[in-house]
Amino acid sequence: MHILVSNDDGVYAPGIAALAEAMLPFGQVTVVAPRENRSAIGHRKTMHKPLRIDPAPFPVKGVAAFATSESPSDSVAVALLGFIKEPIDLVVSGINRGANMGQDLTYSGTVSAAFEAVIWHKPAIAFSLVDFSENADYRPAAAIARQVVALGLYRNLPPLTLLNVNVPPLPLEQIKGFKIVRQGLRTYNDALITRIDPYGRPYYWIGGEAPSGDMTEEGTDLWATHNGYVSLTPIHLDMTSYAVMRELAAAGVERLVPGQVE
């Protein structure tokens, strides 16, 4: 098996080294990831400028690693579009520094790398550790990642569907198990912060507090990880609200005459 590893914290982050090492028992491992941190970059496809791709030093022996100048999803795209010559069987992304749950998914570079993989018809798993501290221990999440891949759960996913995995910040023996859960509800606590530059002009930060969320709603990723479980959430790119489609149909929208305002 040939596994491609990417992330959004950058090719030199500790989480991607832990994930690449955890994948080595399965065969060949290749890393293609941004050379800089690209957290919260979203599903960016870079078309307005070219990319650089360079070999990168990597701390795991036997792993070929490349650093790209652009986004996580660009990194996966160039690998799958031919920069990596050997066929790729599975794409894993992470281990992210910090959770990717609830409404985080469309912001997340880690998850967007997995979006890109399924768009190019490759199975994909995104791994995140619910710990944003500088000295987080990625070993338990790496053991979970190895187990999830060994189980082959990615093999029978429908088209345009990936697995999103969040691991609680606990020693492996204190992790209680796995929960198959839906996306929960995030609360963002952003604030607009105004500063004045040395020339007297304002500039702005999107700052504030870290996101929180509803940890009490059973059956969600936020609830599972808060209670010591690994969350497993199958994610697909169909964002259609079928319930609202039925409501709009009942409201008679399809009988309107285009451009006619009553």
Add this chain to the structure above:
Amino acid sequence: MHILVSNDDGVYAPGIAALAEAMLPFGQVTVVAPRENRSAIGHRKTMHKPLRIDPAPFPVKGVAAFATSESPSDSVAVALLGFIKEPIDLVVSGINRGANMGQDLTYSGTVSAAFEAVIWHKPAIAFSLVDFSENADYRPAAAIARQVVALGLYRNLPPLTLLNVNVPPLPLEQIKGFKIVRQGLRTYNDALITRIDPYGRPYYWIGGEAPSGDMTEEGTDLWATHNGYVSLTPIHLDMTSYAVMRELAAAGVERLVPGQVE
């Protein structure tokens, strides 16, 4: 009513001027949008650097416009987090140069601006014209946008749900009507293109042909616009695949012991 208008083609694009003008009959209109084209940027939240926000010249009389240095979703975030002092009732994004259908949604800056609006609890509608030509006529799509807002369809949407509207490239009188449809299936025709710089080093473009897709699958956005209809697709941020959740539960995943590889 106070309507915020944003986009991803940039504050100087013709589509946003057409959309802002179409919103004027409803009350106050304020534009906050990227100062440069930010197509396919995804749902980026800029946290690693500050933003600039400056007044921008705008061709529609009575509309206050601001240009931001960063992404479409950043533009909506700063407006809703307090840069715009007056309360905002509705966020509209577009009119995008080119379609946003099928798997385009997570890439799309236009749609991501609407994601950001619903995250901050504001109703939102994304408008795109299925025409990527330089001299596209935005007037029919602007008339449709005015009609969609006049109907108040955005008023009863559930939390974290927006309307995604694509308008076919036709004169208004040739548009056949509205279809309430799901996301269809895109096919991307990207190719990795290698160039050599003046110093002998390779660099790479994500190039290739424009995306295509399945226009024959009835009930999808691609099918509706291909057949001369405006597509109306309710989109929500819950990307959970409930069908796959049931399969994983049946496979006994919740009985696993963490870290144990057989």
